[in-house]
Amino acid sequence: MSAAAGAGLAFDIALCALVLVAALAAVAGRDLFGSLVSFIVYGLLVALAWVRLEAIDVALAEAAIGAGLTGVLLVGTAARLARLDAAEPAPAPRLAKALAGVGAAAVATAIALAVLALEPGREGLAPLVAREIGVTGVENPVTAVLLVFRGYDTLMESIVLLAALVGVWAASADEAWGGRPGLRLHARPRGVLATFGRLLPPVGIVIGLYVVHVGAYAPGGAFQGGTILAAVYLLAAMAGIVEPPSVSRMGVRVALAIGPAIFLAMGIVGAFAGTFLFYPVDWAGTLVLAIEAALTASIAASLALLVLGPPARPLPGSAR
Known part of the structure; x- marks a missing residue:
């Protein structure tokens, strides 16, 4: 060695x-x-x-x-x-801890045995993906699988994320509904949080957009880029640079729904061509990039609002 x-x-x-x-x-x-x-x-x-x-x-x-x-x-x-x-x-009681430990050990053992039982040199679906990736318009096999070969999985994930946010919003008090999520945050004007809240967002936005763009031919994509953009917004909100928007604003709802809506629309159009989520070869790369961009907006908005929590502050002038 x-x-x-x-x-x-x-x-x-x-x-x-x-x-x-x-x-x-x-x-x-x-x-x-x-x-x-x-x-x-x-x-x-x-x-x-x-x-x-x-x-x-x-x-x-x-x-x-x-x-x-x-x-x-x-x-x-x-x-x-x-x-x-x-x-x-x-x-938790010791017996419950012991049972949980035994269950976790059993799952880990089953996974290990399943991996060891695989035939030597087995490559799974990787050769098939490599052979057919040309029809997807992208070079990153992960993006090809998530948005083309198994696009319906990613579509459902985006819808589930939106449904989770709706569930969080449903926990708000009636008098606060339609207001701003989370509690009001304060940061010292010249403190560390306020300083980073001003310095890091421009860098984070560039990195997030780059991660989305590069996902077509290298590691990256909508989920990773959207998470970075959500973190940038949360940092700015924690530093008091921006105020969380009202959950009833049309712009917020459009940002949340645009990703799943465009993804689903692409699937329906493809269905008329014979296959759900079918992309013409000549347009596949452009369509995948459009879906990635829309999903990025929805993922960033959903994750940021999930962290901020349910509406907690009624808007000024609203009924109490």
Whole structure:
């Protein structure tokens, strides 16, 4: 074994150990905030593991959504519980913990056995995707699968994301409906948060748009780029640079619905050509890019509003 291979193996073993330690700390921690931090660290380590497996698209999604926005949602939930003076949930009984551990171990074992049972040299559907990718108008096989070969899965995911936001909004008080989501945020005018809230958004917008554009031929795409744009908006909102919009504004609703609507419209038009979500070869690349752009707007708006939460502040002059 060469020195480089040995170093890579040692790094992988250390990374696996750290993933397990972070997972145990997140599940078995007695302090709620400490468990949340461990969960975020776990997500970042898993993203690094995906990088080692050369699954860059999955790594970007895990870092942005699995560790990033999910971590922010959990931290926001913990802060809300603290403001409500809600007691932390009682620890689960030992028997329940043991059963959960046994179940998790059984699932992990089943997955390991399934992977080991695969025939040596098996490549799955990769050769088929590589052979047919020319008809998709893109060069990134992940984008080709998500938007062309298995486009209906991505379409349903975008609709589910919108439905989740509607569910969050449904939790708002009647008198606040139609108002602004979340509580009013304040930041010191010359503090660290306000400074970063002014400096980072232009850079984040450029990076987010680039990630969407590059997804046609390299790792990236609407979900990753939309998550970055959502994070940029949330940073600006936390810094007090922008005020969250009213959920009843037409522009907000158009931004939320435009991605699934255009995606579904493309599918219906394709159905008249013989196949749902069919793209003419000459126009496939342009149509995929249009869908990616629309999905980016909807994903960014949905994720940002999910983190901000249900409407909590009635608009000035509204009925109380």
